[in-house]
Every structure is written in C-alpha cells, then in structure tokens.
Amino acid sequence: MKLGSTAKLLLVALVAGGLGVAAGLWRHGSAPLLHTELGQRVLQGALSASAPKPPAGLKIAERGAIVPTFTVPTLGGEAVTLPQAYAGRPLLVNVWASWCGPCVREMPELDRYARSQAANGTQVVGIALDDTAAVEAFLQRIPVSYPLLVDAPGPRDAGVRLGNPRGVLPYSVLLDAQGRVVKQKIGPFQEGEIEGWAH
Numbered sequence: 001m002k003l004g005s006t007a008k009l010l011l012v013a014l015v016a017g018g019l020g021v022a023a024g025l026w027r028h029g030s031a032p033l034l035h036t037e038l039g040q041r042v043l044q045g046a047l048s049a050s051a052p053k054p055p056a057g058l059k060i061a062e063r064g065a066i067v068p069t070f071t072v073p074t075l076g077g078e079a080v081t082l083p084q085a086y087a088g089r090p091l092l093v094n095v096w097a098s099w100c101g102p103c104v105r106e107m108p109e110l111d112r113y114a115r116s117q118a119a120n121g122t123q124v125v126g127i128a129l130d131d132t133a134a135v136e137a138f139l140q141r142i143p144v145s146y147p148l149l150v151d152a153p154g155p156r157d158a159g160v161r162l163g164n165p166r167g168v169l170p171y172s173v174l175l176d177a178q179g180r181v182v183k184q185k186i187g188p189f190q191e192g193e194i195e196g197w198a199h
Contacts, residue, residue: 083179
C-alpha cells in the first residue's frame with residue numbers, strides 16, 4: 001500500500017509525538033507515569049519506532065508471544081537456552097551492564113526480590129551486556145544470588161532479542177511459565193516496585 005503525502009505527514013507527526021512523550025518520560029524518570037504499565041507501553045512503542053531496523057532474520061520477542069529461542073553463556077561459558085532453561089515458572093529477565101549506573105543501583109533490589117521467591121515463585125536471571133571479566137569484578141563488589149549470563153552487546157544481543165531494539169539499560173522482561181512475554185520495563189526498578197510489577 002502506497003501512502004499519500006498527507007498520510008506520510010500524519011505518520012511522521014505521530015512518531016515525533018510519541019518520541020516527545022517518551023523523551024519526557026525518560027527525562028523525568030522519577031515521574032509516576034514511567035512506573036505504570038501505560039507509561040512503559042508508550043515508552044516502549046516510541047523507542048521501538050525510532051530504533052534501527054533489526055538484522056535480517058533476527059526474531060524479536062513481542063508482548064503476548066513466546067520468546068524466540070536463543071542461547072547465551074554463563075560466566076563459566078556453559079550455554080543456556082532461553083526461555084526453555086527456565087520453563088515451568090514465571091521468569092524475570094534483567095538485561096544490564098557493569099558500567100550502567102542505574103543497573104548497578106537496582107541490583108540489590110533484584111537480589112532481594114529473587115531471595116524472597118519460594119521454590120515455585122518467579123525466577124530471576126540477569127544477562128550482562130558486558131565482558132566476563134567486568135562482570136566477575138562487579139560481583140566481587142556487589143554479589144547477587146540469582147544466575148547471571150553474559151552476552152556481547154550489539155545488534156543481535158539478548159536485549160534486542162527480548163524486545164529492546166534501542167538497547168536502553170536496564171531493561172527487564174517478565175515471562176510466564178511457558179516463556180511468553182507478559183511485561184517489559186525500560187529503566188530501573190525502585191525500592192519495593194518489583195512485587196507489584198511481577199504480579
């Protein structure tokens with residue numbers, strides 16, 4: 001379908017407006033709207049609309065759909081296939097990096113939440129877009145009890161595959177027990193926020 005000049009102008013205006021809203025939400029990260037599902041959906045939509053086109057053939061996770069299978073290594077180099085490796089229980093995947101200040105600040109909150117979950121509760125796994133040595137050095141300063149995986153940052157990294165094409169960190173995804181995307185969150189969790197978000 002070919003768009004006329006009026007339709008193109010409206011599309012450009014819509015994208016620009018969405019980016020303006022997203023920028024306002026992002027700039028005022030403490031704003032209550034950013035911590036709502038509606039605010040996150042607006043931000044996600046605007047960032048996705050302005051993201052570069054993903055590499056050909058790369059399958060990207062979408063809200064409501066099962067995450068396309070991909071593999072990332074543990075710190076020890078063992079391959080872990082997502083979402084299958086954590087199937088059967090809800091899973092919170094947090095994409096982060098050791099150089100990302102907001103990521104580092106939310107790690108104790110993620111660790112607290114992971115420790116609070118019973119044997120059948122929500123699992124937590126972190127995927128660092130970083131190198132193994134940097135992650136190991138980070139864990140010497142701020143240890144966490146949940147599993148950490150490592151992936152090289154780039155256009156095919158775990159964050160992009162999980163629906164974050166702009167690569168904004170931290171980025172979290174909640175999957176149901178079958179590996180379906182239930183929620184996405186751009187930005188750090190505030191103290192006490194995870195419980196309400198993950199349920």
